[in-house]
Amino acid sequence: MFAWTPKEVAAPHPTFTARAAIWRDQRAGLISLAEAQRRSAAIGAAPTQPVARTEGARGKSRPPVARPRHQRPSPNESRQYAQPMATTAARDDRLTPNAKAFLQVLRARCGKGRETTITKGTAGNIMARSTRTIRRYLIDLVRFGYVELETLRNSRGMHLGLIVRITDQVAPFFEEARGLAKWLATTPRVMFEPFKGVLQSRNKGVTLLSSKNQNQNMNTSAPLEIADTGRQAAPERLLRKDWAKGVPRS
Template sequence: MPTRALETGVDAGTDLFTLVQGVSEAPHPDFAARAEIWREQRAGLISVAEAQRRSAAIGAVPAKPSSGAARQGRDGAPRPPIARPRHERPSPNDSRQYAQSMATTAARDDRLTPNAKAFLQVLRARCGKGRVTSITKGTAGNIMARSTRTIRRYLVDLVRFGYVELEILRSGRGMHLGLTVKLTALVAPFYEEARGLARWLAETPKAEFRPFEAVFDPSRQGVTLLSSKNQTQIISSSATLGFAVTGRFAPRERLSRGIGARVVPKA
């Protein structure tokens, strides 16, 4: 190349890539890429360290993408983590929490997703014997092993179809502390509502309600039979003798009468 430069009359500062253009054989793609990188460095667009890094990366064997690089798309945007298979996921933590009685209306509602129905059961368990509980989306996400955006979708569906009512829980200074979740009548069993219980009784008029059926005499209506369990035989010696023993010496007289003692007359 120096010989060619002297023969053509060009100075030593001539770009080598322009000299290679005159050769009939095309340069290697890696050489052309490196030449372009160093041309940018000479123009002041990149530093020497950056040019060396890019030049060393050309033609190198690509390494396996790391976990962080695998989560980035083509445009550099982060991707969500790859979900583990269902059979490989960890089992839930031990808990003594249990749900009270609830209606099966939500379980039979095709408008809700299966996870939204399971989240409603968790809310019912958190309410205990009442219908109101306080929770945050972060806490709910940890319980259900879901993100806060997924918990938000569950709550939106439950509110839309009338299963829960939400209210923002605020502190004394007005800061948002979480959500107050109130279960509606669609979640509670029918017998907790007076209207539902009355409707059930009206639909079944033939239901017999006889709490004293075991003590009624079938032949004699309205007469209660005597039982050895609720009747005790009380034998009173005072009632047999026809008088009541009272006074200061009453206990001594009852004792002497019980042992059959006789009164000895005085001389």
């Protein structure tokens, strides 16, 4: 009458089945005791915080939403400044705004020269971007002829970074002889006369006297005294001094 039949036994709860599988793995040595306790407690518990990542259309996870621009931290203080540079890159519509800003940072790192050494990781920390983004900036700058890249290697051939050289498109026009000559050719003569006050028109190549080391108001009527520089000059000066001492003063 009370015989056991398989149909009368209810199926186990899904929570019990999941926890049993966890402890079965722990008994087999696949996971630790602490990990088994954490997984067992997480089964059936309500989520405490929202999930930051969202699932895309193809099931791929997406990064969290970026912080708004006005809430981002301010840059660190720095004494670095950029040398004179042309505005060609700033007016180039083929470059992104961040690529133009990165070119200005590279110009500042070059100082008075045309070359600097940097890594993509360091550039990423400076610009607050990833190394892949820095790579895209460099590709655009090289493609449009603003920088030239070379791999920096040690004696064993290991890559240590990048050697970045800025081209003539970034440098100001007066650093290039051709650009300076072109500017002088198009500049009117009235605006550019740097040696007007130095040379006389009647005496070519004669430098005028400067007011700093020469008195312009010279009296030509006063006789010029000839300095006595002969051998008898010193004894005569001594005799004049002795004669002056012997003269009584009233």
